[in-house]
Amino acid sequence: MSDQIMAKIKSSFFCQNCGAQSPKWLGKCPACGEWNTYVEEILQKEDKPQWNSTSQQVANKPKAINEISYDEEKRTKTPDDELNRVLGGGIVPGSLVLIGGEPGIGKSTLMLQIALNLLKSKVLYVSGEESDQQIKMRAQRIGIKGNNCFILNETSTQNIFKQIEILQPEILIIDSIQTLHSAFIESAAGSISQVRECTAELLRYAKETGTPVFIIGHITKEGTLAGPKVLEHMVDTVLQFEGDRHLSYRILRTIKNRFGSTSELGIYEMQGTGLREVKNPSEILISQREEELSGITIGATLEGNRPLLIEIQSLVSAATYGTPQRSSTGFDAKRLNMLLAVLEKRGGLRLGVQDVFLNIAGGFKVEDPAIDLAVCASIASSFEDKAISHKICFAAEVGLGGEIRAVNRVENRISEAEKLGFKEIYISKYNKKGLDTSKFTLKIHAVAKLEEAFERLFV
Secondary structure: OHHHHHHHEEEEEEEOOOOOEEOOOOOEOOOOOOEOOEEEEEEEOOOOOOOOOOOOOOOOOOOOHHHOOOOOOOOEOOOOHHHHHHHOOOEOOOOEEEEEEOOOOOHHHHHHHHHHHOOOOOEEEEEOOOOHHHHHHHHHHHOOOOOOEEEEEOOEHHHHHHHHHHHOOOEEEEEOHHHOEOOOOOOOOOOHHHHHHHHHHHHHHHHHHOOOEEEEEOEOOOOOEOOOOHHHHHOOEEEEEEEOOOOOEEEEEEEEEOOOOOOOEEEEEEEOOEEEEOOOHHHHHOOOOOOOOOOEEEEEEEEOOEEEEEEEEEEEEEOOOOOOOEEEEOEOHHHHHHHHHHHHHOOOOOOOOEEEEEEEHHHOOEOOHHHHHHHHHHHHHHHHOOOOOOOEEEEOEEOOOOEEEOOOOHHHHHHHHHHOOOOEEEEEHHHOOOOOHHHOOOEEEEEOEHHHHHHHHOO
């Protein structure tokens, strides 16, 4: 009898870094190149039933694309406007959303806050990490507004689905996917095969019933989502919750979204009573200072449909330790080196023997090339030790020839600058074509070359 049981079970080796599978142990993973990451996991050959064993599977038949009927999905609007924005306008029925972030960043607080504020929807919050009492303490701190949020402490997916059939929730939240385990897989909870199987069961449940499912996931020390990379391909939306635990501001960024843009972000402030939405992030990203300081400029950037004005801080000093240092926080280091070469060649600044430090205020990471001119002006201001007025902002890209290039949606950037009380803005000369400047009260400087901008700034 024992021989028959053993015959049903087989083991396989999985890479703990990328999820690649191999029938035997390998020292180096051929998929991701990492060493000593293969771990043996026991698999079971039994046929796995669906999440609801009573459901009858009907074979699908191919349809002509013109015969497929399509109705616009009715999204569920949450009281959280920032979450609505990053999801593309609200929660889509039957969607599977994965939220990742560092420990202690506020993932559980965010999802519990959403569950408590959805007064008209029945929400089931499944926690495998915290007890009922811990969740109740956090809920009291956030503020309990309704009686439609149900808490379940369970890690077995089979038991979770039994409770789901009884409760029939409208939204399901799992905290976290690494704590769940399925009886159909023999490996330990949190392993590659368990994470993959539990996510697959939740995906089937979401698609068959049209119930939105939110999954909280851990991240590795490299900052990527823990578990196999296939996890990100299985879900509909991947959100990254970022920020410094020692600072109060948090950023909810879209990494993948099948129902909207992937360039949106939401900004929150962590307070004692939970997460507060930041309606106007430009005001918090621009520091209030009493005097003009050299090396500080304001750049107009876009995150999705939202224009933001961010503060760029530079420090240029003589290199006293041999090789000059080049350090950037929140800005691409390779792009910084490129702009420094342009400033030396086209702007006449001798930066080869200078240490250059660049910082984007507020803990932001910016990839928009429209802040190039603001970065160059900030470095030049610190090098010359001449302050640039805090009423001036910049929105232009800088080319290798020192030319000022046009950027997209410049009207939105100018409108945001005007709304925040800026008096002047520097843009590309080529952006002025078709731009109605009469509707703006701030002065618009249209420049074509880097030298032209510096002549106006440092007269």
